[in-house]
Amino acid sequence: MIASGGHAFVVTTDLTLALDLRRRTAWKALPDLGWPHSLVQAPMAGWTGGGLLVAHSEAAAVFGTGSAEEGWRRVSPPPRLLSPEATLYPLSDGQQVAVDTVARAAAVFDPARSRWSAMPLETRRRAAVAAGESGAAAFFVWGGSTDANLPFGDGAMLPWESAR
Amino acid sequence: MGGWAVVDRAQVADVRFADAPEPETAREPAGLAEDIWSPLPPAPLSARWGSYSAWTGSQFVVWGGYAGGGTSEESTADDGAAYDPVAQRWRRLARAPLQGMYGGTGVWTGRELWLLGGNGDPNGRQTLSAAAAYEPAEDRWRRLPDVPLRVSAAAWSRQTGQAIIAGPDPATGDVAA
Numbered sequence: 001m002i003a004s005g006g007h008a009f010v011v012t013t014d015l016t017l018a019l020d021l022r023r024r025t026a027w028k029a030l031p032d033l034g035w036p037h038s039l040v041q042a043p044m045a046g047w048t049g050g051g052l053l054v055a056h057s058e059a060a061a062v063f064g065t066g067s068a069e070e071g072w073r074r075v076s077p078p079p080r081l082l083s084p085e086a087t088l089y090p091l092s093d094g095q096q097v098a099v100d101t102v103a104r105a106a107a108v109f110d111p112a113r114s115r116w117s118a119m120p121l122e123t124r125r126r127a128a129v130a131a132g133e134s135g136a137a138a139f140f141v142w143g144g145s146t147d148a149n150l151p152f153g154d155g156a157m158l159p160w161e162s163a164r
Numbered sequence: 165m166g167g168w169a170v171v172d173r174a175q176v177a178d179v180r181f182a183d184a185p186e187p188e189t190a191r192e193p194a195g196l197a198e199d200i201w202s203p204l205p206p207a208p209l210s211a212r213w214g215s216y217s218a219w220t221g222s223q224f225v226v227w228g229g230y231a232g233g234g235t236s237e238e239s240t241a242d243d244g245a246a247y248d249p250v251a252q253r254w255r256r257l258a259r260a261p262l263q264g265m266y267g268g269t270g271v272w273t274g275r276e277l278w279l280l281g282g283n284g285d286p287n288g289r290q291t292l293s294a295a296a297a298y299e300p301a302e303d304r305w306r307r308l309p310d311v312p313l314r315v316s317a318a319a320w321s322r323q324t325g326q327a328i329i330a331g332p333d334p335a336t337g338d339v340a341a
Contacts, residue, residue, distance in 0.1 A: 001330055003319035008328045021324045117200050128217035128226045137249040140224040145213035149232045153211030155204040
Protein backbone atom coordinates (compact mmCIF):
# COMPACT_ATOMS: atom_id res chain seq x y z
CA MET A 1 0.00 0.00 0.00
CA ILE A 2 1.17 3.52 -0.76
CA ALA A 3 -0.16 6.68 0.89
CA SER A 4 0.96 9.85 -0.85
CA GLY A 5 -0.45 12.83 -2.64
CA GLY A 6 -3.56 12.79 -0.44
CA HIS A 7 -4.45 9.30 -1.65
CA ALA A 8 -3.93 5.71 -0.56
CA PHE A 9 -3.31 3.12 -3.24
CA VAL A 10 -3.57 -0.66 -3.19
CA VAL A 11 -1.96 -2.41 -6.14
CA THR A 12 -2.89 -6.03 -6.76
CA THR A 13 -2.27 -8.40 -9.60
CA ASP A 14 -5.60 -7.54 -11.19
CA LEU A 15 -6.25 -3.89 -10.49
CA THR A 16 -5.19 -0.73 -8.75
CA LEU A 17 -7.44 0.91 -6.16
CA ALA A 18 -7.27 4.50 -4.97
CA LEU A 19 -8.83 6.15 -1.94
CA ASP A 20 -9.04 9.93 -1.57
CA LEU A 21 -7.97 10.41 2.04
CA ARG A 22 -9.43 13.89 2.37
CA ARG A 23 -12.86 13.08 1.01
CA ARG A 24 -13.00 9.53 2.38
CA THR A 25 -15.18 8.47 -0.48
CA ALA A 26 -15.34 4.91 -1.73
CA TRP A 27 -12.28 3.18 -3.14
CA LYS A 28 -11.98 3.81 -6.86
CA ALA A 29 -10.61 1.30 -9.34
CA LEU A 30 -8.12 2.97 -11.67
CA PRO A 31 -8.25 2.27 -15.40
CA ASP A 32 -6.82 -1.07 -16.43
CA LEU A 33 -3.26 -0.84 -17.72
CA GLY A 34 -3.92 -3.43 -20.36
CA TRP A 35 -0.84 -5.47 -19.58
CA PRO A 36 -0.95 -9.21 -20.20
CA HIS A 37 -1.85 -10.91 -16.94
CA SER A 38 1.22 -13.15 -17.14
CA LEU A 39 3.45 -10.10 -16.88
CA VAL A 40 1.89 -8.55 -13.80
CA GLN A 41 1.88 -11.37 -11.29
CA ALA A 42 3.63 -9.15 -8.76
CA PRO A 43 3.69 -5.53 -9.86
CA MET A 44 5.85 -3.09 -7.96
CA ALA A 45 4.32 0.18 -6.87
CA GLY A 46 5.62 3.42 -5.41
CA TRP A 47 5.05 7.16 -5.27
CA THR A 48 7.27 9.17 -7.61
CA GLY A 49 6.23 12.63 -6.54
CA GLY A 50 4.21 13.14 -9.69
CA GLY A 51 2.00 10.13 -9.32
CA LEU A 52 1.73 6.42 -8.60
CA LEU A 53 4.37 4.32 -10.32
CA VAL A 54 3.35 0.74 -11.15
CA ALA A 55 5.96 -1.43 -12.76
CA HIS A 56 7.01 -4.95 -13.56
CA SER A 57 10.06 -6.23 -15.36
CA GLU A 58 8.91 -5.23 -18.83
CA ALA A 59 6.67 -2.19 -18.49
CA ALA A 60 5.90 0.70 -16.19
CA ALA A 61 3.37 3.49 -15.97
CA VAL A 62 2.63 6.46 -13.71
CA PHE A 63 -0.88 7.45 -12.68
CA GLY A 64 -1.17 11.19 -12.12
CA THR A 65 -3.69 12.27 -9.47
CA GLY A 66 -3.92 15.98 -10.29
CA SER A 67 -7.10 17.17 -11.94
CA ALA A 68 -5.24 18.22 -15.08
CA GLU A 69 -3.16 15.09 -15.42
CA GLU A 70 -5.32 12.29 -14.05
CA GLY A 71 -4.66 9.09 -15.95
CA TRP A 72 -1.87 6.67 -16.81
CA ARG A 73 1.24 7.59 -18.76
CA ARG A 74 3.94 5.14 -19.71
CA VAL A 75 7.48 5.52 -18.38
CA SER A 76 10.71 3.59 -18.82
CA PRO A 77 10.55 0.10 -17.34
CA PRO A 78 12.96 -1.02 -14.62
CA PRO A 79 15.83 -3.26 -15.75
CA ARG A 80 14.78 -6.74 -16.76
CA LEU A 81 17.03 -8.48 -14.26
CA LEU A 82 14.55 -7.72 -11.50
CA SER A 83 12.38 -10.73 -10.75
CA PRO A 84 8.73 -10.69 -9.62
CA GLU A 85 10.12 -10.67 -6.07
CA ALA A 86 11.35 -7.09 -6.50
CA THR A 87 9.77 -4.31 -4.46
CA LEU A 88 9.92 -0.55 -4.82
CA TYR A 89 10.92 1.68 -1.90
CA PRO A 90 10.88 5.48 -1.92
CA LEU A 91 14.00 7.60 -1.90
CA SER A 92 14.04 11.37 -1.84
CA ASP A 93 13.00 13.56 -4.76
CA GLY A 94 10.37 11.08 -5.84
CA GLN A 95 12.96 8.49 -6.84
CA GLN A 96 12.36 4.82 -6.17
CA VAL A 97 14.81 2.04 -5.48
CA ALA A 98 13.73 -1.38 -6.72
CA VAL A 99 15.30 -4.11 -4.60
CA ASP A 100 15.18 -7.82 -5.29
CA THR A 101 16.73 -9.86 -2.50
CA VAL A 102 16.20 -13.08 -4.43
CA ALA A 103 18.07 -11.92 -7.51
CA ARG A 104 20.41 -9.95 -5.19
CA ALA A 105 19.94 -6.90 -7.35
CA ALA A 106 18.84 -3.35 -6.91
CA ALA A 107 18.12 -0.47 -9.19
CA VAL A 108 17.52 3.18 -8.50
CA PHE A 109 14.62 4.12 -10.70
CA ASP A 110 13.22 7.32 -12.04
CA PRO A 111 11.76 8.08 -15.46
CA ALA A 112 15.06 9.46 -16.72
CA ARG A 113 17.70 7.13 -15.31
CA SER A 114 18.32 3.84 -13.56
CA ARG A 115 21.44 2.44 -12.02
CA TRP A 116 22.23 -1.12 -11.08
CA SER A 117 24.01 -2.75 -8.18
CA ALA A 118 24.34 -6.29 -6.89
CA MET A 119 23.94 -7.02 -3.18
CA PRO A 120 26.84 -8.84 -1.50
CA LEU A 121 24.44 -11.17 0.31
CA GLU A 122 23.14 -14.64 -0.25
CA THR A 123 19.76 -15.00 -1.92
CA ARG A 124 17.07 -14.56 0.70
CA ARG A 125 13.40 -13.88 1.35
CA ARG A 126 11.53 -11.99 4.08
CA ALA A 127 14.51 -9.83 5.00
CA ALA A 128 14.13 -6.68 7.06
CA VAL A 129 14.57 -3.81 4.62
CA ALA A 130 14.35 -0.04 4.79
CA ALA A 131 14.90 2.78 2.34
CA GLY A 132 16.50 6.01 3.49
CA GLU A 133 14.72 9.08 2.21
CA SER A 134 17.49 11.17 3.75
CA GLY A 135 20.68 10.67 5.71
CA ALA A 136 23.79 8.61 5.12
CA ALA A 137 22.34 5.48 3.61
CA ALA A 138 19.81 4.82 0.87
CA PHE A 139 18.90 1.24 1.60
CA PHE A 140 19.36 -1.51 4.20
CA VAL A 141 18.85 -5.25 4.07
CA TRP A 142 19.24 -7.42 7.16
CA GLY A 143 18.24 -10.97 8.15
CA GLY A 144 15.76 -12.98 6.13
CA SER A 145 15.68 -16.66 5.36
CA THR A 146 16.40 -19.30 2.80
CA ASP A 147 13.56 -21.11 1.07
CA ALA A 148 13.92 -23.74 3.80
CA ASN A 149 13.35 -21.08 6.50
CA LEU A 150 16.95 -21.06 7.69
CA PRO A 151 17.45 -17.58 9.11
CA PHE A 152 20.20 -15.14 8.21
CA GLY A 153 21.88 -12.80 10.69
CA ASP A 154 23.85 -10.60 8.31
CA GLY A 155 23.07 -7.53 6.27
CA ALA A 156 24.28 -4.81 3.97
CA MET A 157 23.59 -1.21 3.16
CA LEU A 158 23.64 0.87 0.00
CA PRO A 159 25.31 4.21 0.75
CA TRP A 160 23.28 7.20 -0.34
CA GLU A 161 25.91 8.69 -2.64
CA SER A 162 26.14 5.44 -4.55
CA ALA A 163 22.40 5.28 -5.02
CA ARG A 164 22.13 8.78 -6.42
CA MET B 165 -4.99 9.69 19.93
CA GLY B 166 -8.01 8.26 18.18
CA GLY B 167 -8.58 4.62 17.42
CA TRP B 168 -8.89 2.79 14.14
CA ALA B 169 -11.74 3.59 11.75
CA VAL B 170 -13.00 1.53 8.87
CA VAL B 171 -13.35 4.13 6.15
CA ASP B 172 -14.88 2.07 3.38
CA ARG B 173 -14.99 -1.31 1.77
CA ALA B 174 -13.13 -1.57 -1.50
CA GLN B 175 -15.51 -1.46 -4.41
CA VAL B 176 -13.94 -3.65 -7.03
CA ALA B 177 -16.75 -4.65 -9.33
CA ASP B 178 -16.86 -2.18 -12.24
CA VAL B 179 -13.23 -2.07 -13.04
CA ARG B 180 -12.31 -1.84 -16.65
CA PHE B 181 -11.74 1.26 -18.70
CA ALA B 182 -10.62 1.85 -22.24
CA ASP B 183 -7.54 3.83 -23.20
CA ALA B 184 -5.02 1.28 -21.93
CA PRO B 185 -1.37 2.10 -22.66
CA GLU B 186 0.40 0.33 -25.47
CA PRO B 187 2.67 -2.58 -24.47
CA GLU B 188 6.17 -1.46 -23.61
CA THR B 189 9.00 -2.40 -25.95
CA ALA B 190 11.81 -4.49 -24.49
CA ARG B 191 15.20 -2.97 -23.74
CA GLU B 192 18.58 -4.28 -22.71
CA PRO B 193 19.40 -4.51 -19.00
CA ALA B 194 22.05 -2.22 -17.59
CA GLY B 195 25.25 -3.68 -16.19
CA LEU B 196 25.73 -4.60 -12.54
CA ALA B 197 28.15 -2.77 -10.31
CA GLU B 198 29.63 -4.99 -7.62
CA ASP B 199 31.32 -2.58 -5.29
CA ILE B 200 28.87 -0.03 -3.95
CA TRP B 201 27.15 -2.02 -1.17
CA SER B 202 28.70 -2.11 2.29
CA PRO B 203 28.31 -5.10 4.63
CA LEU B 204 26.82 -4.23 8.01
CA PRO B 205 28.78 -5.13 11.16
CA PRO B 206 27.33 -8.03 13.20
CA ALA B 207 24.07 -7.08 14.90
CA PRO B 208 23.36 -7.82 18.59
CA LEU B 209 20.42 -9.95 17.46
CA SER B 210 19.94 -13.60 16.63
CA ALA B 211 19.47 -14.58 12.99
CA ARG B 212 15.82 -14.21 12.00
CA TRP B 213 13.29 -13.45 9.28
CA GLY B 214 9.99 -11.60 9.09
CA SER B 215 11.22 -8.72 11.25
CA TYR B 216 9.68 -5.24 11.38
CA SER B 217 12.00 -2.52 10.13
CA ALA B 218 12.25 1.15 9.23
CA TRP B 219 14.70 3.90 8.40
CA THR B 220 14.29 6.81 10.81
CA GLY B 221 16.38 9.36 8.95
CA SER B 222 19.47 8.45 10.94
CA GLN B 223 19.05 4.82 12.05
CA PHE B 224 17.94 1.48 10.62
CA VAL B 225 15.60 -0.08 13.19
CA VAL B 226 14.86 -3.82 13.30
CA TRP B 227 12.50 -5.49 15.78
CA GLY B 228 11.00 -8.95 16.25
CA GLY B 229 11.04 -11.73 13.70
CA TYR B 230 11.19 -15.48 13.79
CA ALA B 231 14.30 -17.57 14.25
CA GLY B 232 12.88 -20.67 12.64
CA GLY B 233 14.81 -23.23 10.71
CA GLY B 234 14.95 -26.60 12.38
CA THR B 235 16.95 -25.73 15.47
CA SER B 236 15.95 -26.37 19.06
CA GLU B 237 15.99 -22.65 19.73
CA GLU B 238 13.18 -21.68 17.39
CA SER B 239 11.15 -18.81 18.74
CA THR B 240 9.51 -15.53 17.93
CA ALA B 241 11.82 -12.68 18.87
CA ASP B 242 10.77 -9.83 21.16
CA ASP B 243 13.93 -7.78 20.91
CA GLY B 244 15.36 -5.31 18.46
CA ALA B 245 18.30 -3.12 17.57
CA ALA B 246 19.10 0.05 15.65
CA TYR B 247 22.06 0.67 13.36
CA ASP B 248 23.62 4.11 12.93
CA PRO B 249 25.46 4.19 9.58
CA VAL B 250 27.47 7.28 10.52
CA ALA B 251 28.77 5.83 13.78
CA GLN B 252 28.77 2.35 12.17
CA ARG B 253 27.36 0.95 15.38
CA TRP B 254 24.35 -1.09 16.52
CA ARG B 255 22.51 -0.47 19.78
CA ARG B 256 19.85 -2.59 21.44
CA LEU B 257 16.33 -1.19 21.76
CA ALA B 258 14.46 -0.80 25.04
CA ARG B 259 12.18 -3.73 25.86
CA ALA B 260 8.90 -3.58 23.94
CA PRO B 261 5.42 -3.93 25.54
CA LEU B 262 4.69 -6.78 23.15
CA GLN B 263 5.24 -10.48 23.00
CA GLY B 264 7.46 -11.74 20.21
CA MET B 265 5.90 -11.28 16.77
CA TYR B 266 6.88 -11.73 13.16
CA GLY B 267 5.45 -11.30 9.71
CA GLY B 268 3.37 -8.24 10.56
CA THR B 269 3.50 -4.78 9.14
CA GLY B 270 5.56 -1.82 10.26
CA VAL B 271 5.09 1.79 9.23
CA TRP B 272 7.30 4.81 9.92
CA THR B 273 5.37 7.93 10.85
CA GLY B 274 8.27 10.35 10.75
CA ARG B 275 8.72 10.09 14.51
CA GLU B 276 7.77 6.54 15.49
CA LEU B 277 7.91 3.02 14.10
CA TRP B 278 4.43 1.51 14.42
CA LEU B 279 4.24 -2.28 14.65
CA LEU B 280 0.80 -3.43 13.52
CA GLY B 281 -0.11 -7.01 14.33
CA GLY B 282 1.64 -10.16 13.22
CA ASN B 283 2.03 -13.82 14.07
CA GLY B 284 2.84 -15.07 17.52
CA ASP B 285 3.61 -18.74 17.10
CA PRO B 286 5.93 -20.73 14.89
CA ASN B 287 3.17 -22.14 12.72
CA GLY B 288 1.58 -18.82 11.87
CA ARG B 289 -1.72 -19.88 13.44
CA GLN B 290 -1.75 -17.28 16.22
CA THR B 291 -2.70 -14.00 14.58
CA LEU B 292 -1.96 -11.08 16.87
CA SER B 293 -3.75 -7.74 16.76
CA ALA B 294 -1.39 -6.04 19.19
CA ALA B 295 0.21 -2.78 18.10
CA ALA B 296 2.87 -0.55 19.57
CA ALA B 297 4.91 2.51 18.65
CA TYR B 298 8.67 2.89 19.14
CA GLU B 299 10.22 6.35 19.34
CA PRO B 300 13.94 6.07 18.50
CA ALA B 301 14.85 9.55 19.74
CA GLU B 302 13.77 8.61 23.27
CA ASP B 303 14.31 4.83 23.02
CA ARG B 304 10.74 4.54 24.31
CA TRP B 305 7.70 2.39 23.52
CA ARG B 306 3.97 2.93 23.91
CA ARG B 307 1.03 0.67 23.19
CA LEU B 308 -1.40 1.52 20.42
CA PRO B 309 -5.02 0.37 20.10
CA ASP B 310 -5.20 -3.15 18.73
CA VAL B 311 -5.63 -3.27 14.98
CA PRO B 312 -9.15 -4.27 13.82
CA LEU B 313 -7.86 -6.28 10.88
CA ARG B 314 -5.23 -8.83 10.08
CA VAL B 315 -2.98 -6.24 8.48
CA SER B 316 -1.69 -7.15 5.04
CA ALA B 317 -0.47 -3.69 4.09
CA ALA B 318 -0.03 -0.35 5.78
CA ALA B 319 1.11 3.12 4.87
CA TRP B 320 1.47 6.45 6.63
CA SER B 321 -0.09 9.55 5.10
CA ARG B 322 1.96 12.64 5.82
CA GLN B 323 -0.83 14.84 4.53
CA THR B 324 -3.44 13.59 6.95
CA GLY B 325 -1.30 12.18 9.77
CA GLN B 326 -3.03 8.84 9.58
CA ALA B 327 -1.99 5.23 9.24
CA ILE B 328 -4.00 3.42 6.59
CA ILE B 329 -4.18 -0.34 6.90
CA ALA B 330 -5.73 -2.99 4.71
CA GLY B 331 -6.40 -6.67 5.13
CA PRO B 332 -9.11 -9.33 5.16
CA ASP B 333 -12.32 -8.34 6.94
CA PRO B 334 -12.65 -10.67 9.98
CA ALA B 335 -16.34 -11.21 9.27
CA THR B 336 -16.44 -11.62 5.53
CA GLY B 337 -12.90 -12.19 4.36
CA ASP B 338 -13.26 -9.32 1.90
CA VAL B 339 -10.57 -6.70 1.62
CA ALA B 340 -11.23 -3.88 4.06
CA ALA B 341 -9.38 -0.73 5.04
